[in-house]
Amino acid sequence: MSPTHPTPSRRRFLRQSSLFLGGVALAGTVNACSTESTPQATAPATTAAAPATASAGGSKAIRVGYQKSSTILNLLKNQKRLEDRFKGESVNISFNEFAAGPQMLEALNVGSIDLAYTGETPPVFAQAADAPLLYIAWEDVGPLAEALLVQQDSPIQSVAELKGKKVALNKGSNVHYLLVKALEEAGLQYSDIETAYLPPGDARPAFEQKNVDAWVIWDPFQAAAEKQLGARILRDGKGIVQNRGFYLATKSFVEGNPDLVTGLLEELEAVSTFAKDNPPEVSKFLSNELGIPTDVLDLVETRRGYGIQPITPEVVAYQQDVADVFYNLQLIPKQIDVSTVIWTK
Known part of the structure; x- marks a missing residue:
């Protein structure tokens, strides 16, 4: 596309x-x-x-x-x-x-x-x-209705590999909390990543065009990215939020x-x-x-x-x-x- x-x-x-x-x-x-x-x-x-x-x-x-x-x-x-x-x-x-x-x-x-x-x-x-x-x-x-996504062909296989990477998210939203907890679980600090504060309408094209390395988002945007872009779930909320x-x-x-x-x-x-x-x-x-x-x-x-x-x-x-x-x-x-x-x- x-x-x-x-x-x-x-x-x-x-x-x-x-x-x-x-x-x-x-x-x-x-x-x-x-x-x-x-x-x-x-x-x-x-x-x-x-x-x-x-x-x-x-x-x-x-x-x-x-x-x-x-x-x-x-x-x-x-x-x-x-x-x-x-x-x-x-x-x-x-x-x-x-x-x-x-x-x-x-x-x-x-x-x-x-x-x-x-x-x-x-x-x-x-x-x-x-x-x-x-x-x-x-x-x-x-907790399955929100997730940290990467592109289908991304080399990133774990949250720990997000260190130094750019993650798109809606500042102050539920997924902001998910991101904090996922990083904490992976042994990273919030300051270990670069955040791109984008609303979903801007985050999706940034994700699709690979201007960000990951996108933390909720349904139905999450489901749409999976269905339409082939996005891969790196970490959903199960067990942490x-x-x-x-x-x-x-x-x-x-x-x-x-x-x-x-x-x-x-x-x-x-x-x-x-x-x-x-x-x-x-x-x-x-x-x-x-x-x-x-x-x-x-x-x-x-x-x-x-x-x-x-x-x-x-x-x-x-x-x-x-x-x-x-x-x-x-x-x-x-x-x-x-x-x-x-x-x-």
């Missing part, structure tokens, strides 16, 4: 890249919560709702921030489960689409949405920026609407069960939504997990380790205590 004349399928893939930039954030402020110092995320795909959780006439509202790539929330919207759940209870349901997780956290921070979904790292950055968030549940996306997804809400929403939170989580679990039991249907649905080939999404479905679960002490301890790692790398401005932002029923 010519790097200067991409095929129509590759152009379609790259145009979709902005939809998958969730799970990343910059240190310092939620307003600057994109994962790079370079621009990579666009404005929300739709305008977020007004900041109030109660609408005129005393009715309540659930304002959900989502990305098209967020399987469960996208299905929740499509199946209209919340509308059915709260029919007759004067609850206004709205779904506000964002190009990336960072914008969702910004909107959550200013009170424009009530619920967001991101990976492990963005809540850490948001908490360090004093966002009023609470973790309310998590799902096991799974968990790769969890988190449902986050504002403190004011949770404290003022515990019944809505409970109902919301029950519907999320119902959708999660549906997705787990119907992977081909989910792949077809997401393919139509995202313009990504079904064979790529079929591979994604084979290695991602489902199931909405409560936040446990073990999950908190793991998130604290993520926070400490990024603080030690000087990517967040202060140490945080994750246990202070956990919802307890």
Whole structure:
């Protein structure tokens, strides 16, 4: 495939890249919560709702921030489960689409949405920026759904051989944490490699054209690189990271609407069960939504997990380790205590 004349399928893939930039954030402020110092995320795909959780006439509202790539929330919207759940209870349901997780956290921070979904790292950055968030549940996306990739013909056969090499990644994302842990396992320091902080839409051509030696990335980009480029997995997350997804809400929403939170989580679990039991249907649905080939999404479905679960002490301890790692790398401005932002029923 010519790097200067991409095929129509590759152009379609790259145009979709902005939809998958969730799970990343910059240190310092939620307003600057994109994962790079370079621009990579666009404005929300739709305008977020007004900041109030109660609408005129005393009715309540659930304002959900989502990305098209967020399987469960996208299905929740499509199946209209919340509308059915709260029919007759004067609850206004709205779904506000964002190009990336960072914008969702910004909107959550200013009170424009009530619920967001991101990976492990963005809540850490948001908490360090004093966002009023609470973790309310998590799902096991799974350690196989992110990996350190090399080109098919690369001479590199182990993580240890990355010393002095250039690795592309989204700064501050889940895969940033995977890279740190993979290097640590191989006996390398983070400073032993050269990092190229690139969003997926830029990292893929850099990887394809061999301007970088490796790429650490998550699904569906990972699966697309395997299927379309023949990329080889050097190290996935198995045994070194968990790769969890988190449902986050504002403190004011949770404290003022515990019944809505409970109902919301029950519907999320119902959708999660549906997705787990119907992977081909989910792949077809997401393919139509995202313009990504079904064979790529079929591979994604084979290695991602489902199931909405409560936040446990073990999950908190793991998130604290993520926070400490990024603080030690000087990517967040202060140490945080994750246990202070956990919802307890």
